[in-house]
Structure formats: C-alpha cells, structure tokens
Amino acid sequence: MQKNDSNLPLIGGIAAAIGAGLCCVGPLLLLSLGIGGAWIGNLTLLEPYRPLFIVVVLALFGWSGWKVYRPDETCEPGAACAMPQVRKRRQVIFWFTALVALLLITSTYWIPLIA
Secondary structure, eight states, X not given: OOOOOTTHHHHHXXXXXXXXXXXXXXXXXXXXXXXXXXXXXXXXGGGGXXXXXXXXXXXXXXXXXXXXXXXXXXXXXXXXXXXXXXXXXXXXXXXXXXXXXXXXXXXHHHHHHHX
C-alpha cells in the first residue's frame, strides 16, 4: 500500500492561497465582524510577497491536479488512487479547493466592488 500523500498539495495550495489573499480578505473579514482599529493597516505587510504566494498556489494545484487526474495504470492495485469512488471524491475536493483558492487570489479585484 502506498503512503497517502495526495492531500498534501491541496492543503499546501489552500494555505498559500490564504497567504496570497490575507492582505485583502483579512481586513475585510475583520471589519465585517465589527473589529476595527489602526492596526488593521498592518495586515498589508504581506502584499510584497503576494506574487510568490500565487506562484506557490499554482505550482501546488498543478501538482495536485496531476496526482488526482493521473491515469489509473500508474496506481498500484489496491491503492486509493485506483478506486473509482476515492478518485471521484478527490476530484470534487480538488475543484472545490481550487475555486476557494481562485476567490482568495483574485480578492484584490472583487473586494473593492463590495467594500
């Protein structure tokens, strides 16, 4: 049985997407909860690293997509990637997390429209 490491790229991709969107989504979320103050302006300290986070998100989701959609022949018999139900569930999770990551990455464009 293979080591189950196929969730690592998805988790890493979401973590990097949160890092990429933290400078914009963080203050909006805090303000919508009624939390305010001058210190919220300090949350933009990650803005210079945003392109790096975006590259990491794309790389991890590319790796994750390859692992989720690779041919069945590359899986060992009895491994999780060879089971159709598990493959389908992982594909659904992949697309859901990719959508969340896309929303976080593009937050600098749609947040000004609602703020």
